[in-house]
Amino acid sequence: MFRITEPKQLDMFVIAKKLGLTIVYREKNFKLDDEIILQPGTKQREWQKFGHELCHHLRHCGSQARMHPLFIDLQEYQAAHFAYHFCVPTFMLKDIRDPTTKLIMETFKVEQNFAERRLEMYKNKLLLEGRKNESSLIRI
Template sequence: MYTHLEDFIYKLLTSIGIKRPKDLDMHTIANKLGLEISYDEEKIFYCDNEINLKRSTKMQEWFDFVHELCHYLRHCGSQINMHPLFRQLQEYQADYFTYHFCIPTFMLDNLFNYTIYDIMILFNVDYEFAFKRLEMYKNKLLLTKGII
């Protein structure tokens, strides 16, 4: 059984034809969602249908894109005058979304006998990110089986 977030990500990705790890490409996703990606050396943000990124490594740009995509899809309004605790909550939600979007549960469910290194290569993430996401995934499996 998927959580609300996992279900949201599954429905979103499959509705735009993203079904395998190799389909996870920010330009393809942005195009299918009607978003534009632009670059600025100062700030990372989204405004209307544009996500602005800093030029960096492909992996970092992917993380930043997904983080901002969460704000675009799941949050409204500007954080400029927002109470700091609410802004902190939105940032936490966007980080959590990033783990689940970059390595979707429905894609993990289709893998067998994989290592952290397999996940790193398959999903183009670093070791720390893959480790943390697999811990989330394994803990959820244990929780649903009533082990923890």
């Protein structure tokens, strides 16, 4: 196994190779066996889509062609959520003193809307943790 500890190690080609996957470029994003198929685009878009398709590879099995639409929706939600945390890991965000959208974009090589949403998710997590800590201090 390999350890990823800093943003510069977040390289989809290295990660794919370590996982025994091949990245192939086609007209549509999907995963097929040990291939992650990506639509050519910006490096940021490809990185984000790689995270999404990697989730399907790691967590999902079967073909969505025969699935109930609600189950497909669930898988797509899971893959989108996974991509935010895979492409911009929380443990790396914690190392940034005052994360901003621009800094997340530059550090993790993601698009602006992706960085904005990830920052929002991170701030919500911190708020929730703060509330949990507050409530644990209240004694009855």
